[in-house]
Amino acid sequence: MSMSGPGEENQVRAAVDKAEDEMIYIGPDHPYYPLLAELVAAVGKAWQQGYEQGRHGGAHANPYTWNSPDA
Numbered sequence: 001m002s003m004s005g006p007g008e009e010n011q012v013r014a015a016v017d018k019a020e021d022e023m024i025y026i027g028p029d030h031p032y033y034p035l036l037a038e039l040v041a042a043v044g045k046a047w048q049q050g051y052e053q054g055r056h057g058g059a060h061a062n063p064y065t066w067n068s069p070d071a
Contacts, residue, residue, distance in 0.1 A: 012047050016040055 019040045026033055 012043065016043055016047075 019036055023033060023036050023040070
């Protein structure tokens with residue numbers, strides 16, 4: 001799964017890559033390993049859903065943007 005946008009450094013991809021590297025460093029016996037693994041998977045899946053939604057003509061390129069309560 002590719003998380004980088006065309007022609008730009010993607011902060012989401014960089015953060016997920018860094019978390020994956022940390023998972024290798026700390027190992028599966030570390031108490032935070034399951035949490036880190038869950039976050040890496042969830043962020044990757046959410047990003048991909050937003051990317052696909054934008055590719056298929058969604059109203060906004062990223063449906064996971066923060067909106068004010070009165071918006």
